Structure formats: C-alpha cells, structure tokens
Amino acid sequence: MKLDTLRHSASHVMAQAVKSMYKNVKLGIGPSIENGFYYDFDLDQPIKEEDLPRIEKKMREIIKKNYKFEKETISKDEAKRLFKDLNETYKLELIDELEDGEISIYKDGDFIDLCKGPHLNSTAEIGHFKLLNVAGAYWRGSEKNPQLTRIYATAFETKKELDDYLNRLEEAKKRDHRKGFALGYFSMHQEVGPGLVVYHPKGALLRSLIVDYLKNEHLRRGYQMVLGPHIMKSDIWKTSGHADFYKENMYFFDIEGQEYVVKPMNCPAHILVYASKIRSYNDLPIRFFELGTVYRHEKSGVLHGLLRVRGFTQDDAHIFCMRNQLQEEIVGVIKFVKAVMANFGFTDYEYEVSTRPEKYIGLEHDWDNAEKILIQSLEAEGEKFDINEKDGAFYGPKIDIKIKDALGRPWQCATIQCDFALPERFDLSYIDNQGKKQRPVMLHRVIVGSIERFMGVLLEHYDFDLPLWLAPVQIRMLPVTSRAQEFALEVSEKLNTTYRVEVDLNNETLGNKIRKAQQEKIPYMVILGDREIKNNTLSIRSLKKGDLGNINLDEFVKVLAEDLLNRR
C-alpha cells in the first residue's frame, strides 16, 4: 500500500468529517504531501486548533463505518451539474480546466469528491492519523485569491510510524534556534524593530568565527575583498534595475532633497570597482568578495527568528569573466560550496536550477544560454538537480543549493546566479586579445548565504552542541572547593592564550557547576580539587563522553588540538 494513497484517502475522510460538522463548507483541494496531507476549506466560521480533536473523533467514526471508496466516471457536463448542486464552486473551477471527456469522482458513504484517485478500498484501511495544525492558505497559491482554512495532518500505516514522526517534530521543536535568544547568543526587540538582530557575546563570537573562516577561504581561492557603503543614492539602483524590479523590498529615504536607498544588495559597488579602470582579458576572471550587510523590507508575516530577517550579512561575491570561462567558474563555486559546508558538518545537498521568470531583464537568448551552462556545470560535477521553472532572479537564472541538517531538513543557503543584464546596464567591458571591447559576464554567488540564517541552521543542526572550533566557550574550569580556585585561575591562564576558557568561581557544589556547564553545552569541563593540586593533574569531563579521567596539562592540550581538527 502506498503511503500517498493512504494519506489522500485520509484527507477525503477529513473533508467528510468537516463537511458533516460545519455548515456551508466549500472544499478546496486535499492532496497528500511530503510528510502528511491537508485539505483546504472555505468556512463561515474559523476552525481553531482546539476543534481538531472533535474532527479527529468524527473521522474515527467514519473510519469505523468502513465505507467503500467507490470510483465513478461521468461526463464533464454531469460533473458540472453534480458539483453545482453541491455548491462546490472551487471544484467547478477545477472541472472547467479539465479536458473534455471522462471525469472521475470518488464516493465514500455520503461524501463525494472530484478526484483522480487512487484510493484505498475502504475507510477502515486508513491506519493511524493525527491532525496537526490549522493555517490560512490562498486558493491555488495566489495572494489575489480568497484565503481558505487549511488543516494539516499526517497518517501512517502503523502507530509506531506515526509516533516516530510526531517524536521527530518534537525533536525539531526542542532544537529551535530561537532558544539562542535565552542562551545569550542574540536578541530581538519590539523597540528595535522586527527582523533586526542584536548580537550578545556568544552570538557575536560565533559570528566572527564563521566570518573569519569565510574570509580566509575566499582569499586563498583568488577572491579580493571590496567594500561598499550601506546607503547609496537611488540613481545607481535605477541603473541596476532594482528601483523597478525590487522596489517593494527597498528602504528609501531622503537626504537634502536627494533620494537614497539602504542597500538591499551588494552588486552595484562591486560593479563600480570593476568599472573603475580598463580591464584586459588577461585580468579575468575577477572575483570581488564582501561580507555585505543588506537590509530588505520583507513582509512582516514572513519573518522567522534568524532564518528570515530584515537586516543580514551575506558572504557575497561577484565574479566577472568571459563567456568561455563561465562554466569553469560555476564549477569552481560548486566545489567551494561543498568544501565549506563539509567543514561545517553538512554533507547532504539538494540542487535546484531556477529558470526565467515572468518579470525579467535582458535577452531571451542570453537566458537560454545561461540556463544551459548552469545545467552543464552541475552535470560536470556529477550532481543531480531539480528544475524550478520561472523561479530565477529578475537578472538571470540560478542554481540554489540546499543543505540538509541532522534531522534531514533542507535549508536554502548557497545560490549561484548568472547575470548578462547588469554588465549591459552598467556598460561593463574588457579588452580582448584583438584589442576589441567585449562584454564580460557576471556571476552573483553566496556560499552560506546569510550569516544570520546560517547561524540558525548551525545551531539547530548541532542542537547548540557546536564543534570545538565554533563553541563560544570551549573550556570551563570547575574548582571543587575554594581551595582550588587559585589553581584553576593558574591553569586557565595557561590555556586561554589558545582557547576560550572560563573559570566558575561560584560558591556552588561541583554537581551544580557541572549541570550548568552541561546545559550551556560547554565542550570541556576541567575539575580541580585537592587531588589535582597535589598531583598537578587535571580531571577532564567531556560534554559528550563524560568523565575522561585525570591527565596532565600537556596531554589535555593534545586532546584539544586533536578535537579542533575534527570539524564535523
């Protein structure tokens, strides 16, 4: 039995239950999805989360009655009459778009739905299900359409599979990176504004570790650092096209009658550096890198912790090259992404190629060409990918790379975008070996994407238990009694030239200090008491492995050095 079939049948039963419990319900669609299913309803009154158990109860009654799922095929006209009688206006809209000929409907008990199937034999075969949450969703995914009430749910054949899935959801909730607000990483404030992050010591340290690493990796791969101002006159954004195509996301303001923009992207400054002198084909490719902080006016409803914010910093670079260098550059970036991500502990990727959208600038021919090169680059790297039709940026097609975390959830981080349009708009050129002016091609690319988002993903991936090189506090000294405090400070002095060390001088029991260090996910605890003072050794406790026994300082330093190399 296919899970999809089971879930889709469960969605019919859910619709059946809702229709029997509420008046004037109109049905949207009710497909099975990756981890469950949903059904959309147009209702007179809202369904609330607390109503879900009642709907579940009704569903169980329906399942118990063991209705057969019966398929019937009728003509398009008959279907129209049938769903008109049922007052299912959304279904009528769907029927209108179906080809003429036979249309299939499914019945179970008194419930009829437009549906191409397949279904289980009867409702009793629906295994174990759970309604999860209620949400608003636009009819057919367009914000111009009315908003329906969507109930998300899931179903499995066995109770164990259902419980396992619900446990995974719990686990994901426990790992929520927003715990970092309480753990001293960062904060957001009503009075500062939504989507704007304030970094606290741990967060600022983690951020700077990530940023330092990225800087070094770029420099040794032939990127040059550049830096643009955070505000620029709107003129340059008119040239770039952003003032037209990206307007609703930009912050405009006025200075002495001049219109300015807080930069939402870093490309214009990089382009100005490129254009600042005559470039030879010998100079290409030129790779400009900036840890560029940008501000984008994201709609209030889309903000989400660190994963979607209004002010963020990108590890952004623009590569200017000749057309015949494009594929090599793209392959280089793909390799770069994989190297960086592996170093942070991510080894599972998903690739998507997004093609020309409705709103675009540039020539159709260039778009087609660029799409071809992106696909060839992925093939050259032996990577599988999906095509995301019409989802490119307005200036060019792109490859999006998603990393999968410890719980198997995909996160969009890296993106590689081809651009034939901006070089045209800014009249960029290089001199070829014939002494003639040529137009370079531009690549926009980020590796981790937004430092903010990446930190959120990292924290959830590791459940705050960061690898040693990224741990804000690497070692905490725990003196057992006040007699050991001096020794603890002494050892700390020796270690803190290389490592981030704290000494817990609180008047607490050892158990209490260990508990706190464990909760704060500090990788190494060094326990010091009379025994250690006497033998001049350290009692090491590892966050993950527990008591490692007594060793001397040199041996501990070796353990640390070893662990630092372990970047997974």
Added chain:
RNA sequence: GCCGAUGUGGCUCAAUGGUAGAGCAAGCGCUUCGUAAGCGCUAGGUUGGAGGUUCGAUUCCUCUCAUCGGCUCCA
C-alpha cells in the same frame, strides 16, 4: 501583506471583574562539597502599548505593536 493563535518579573509557567503567585536565574548569608540541582533569606511585575466599558480591568471590548503556526515571497 493575508488567515489563525498568543503576549503575566531575566527565563518557564500559574491565577483572578475587587489592584498578581511559583520554580529557575539574580543578590546576600550559611555551607567547602568529587562528575547533571546543598540550605536559608532578600529583591524583582504600572500583567506588550493606547483607548473604551465598569464604582473597579491584568481579566471584557476596540485599536496598535510584537511573536508563534501557515500561505504568498525569499538569503
């Protein structure tokens, strides 16, 4: 932006149309302790903000801000 929900001390949560209570955290004191919570005391809140209803609002209503679950959008 849209649909729905939520908003109580630093954190997690309780309570009520008659001006709020606990645990953790914090401060002080006692305790000097061996691998995940020692004991006691103290302090801390104009219940997100504004307005309204009421003799009286934190509780009811309206607006607003923020957050959460989604949709659309996206790094």
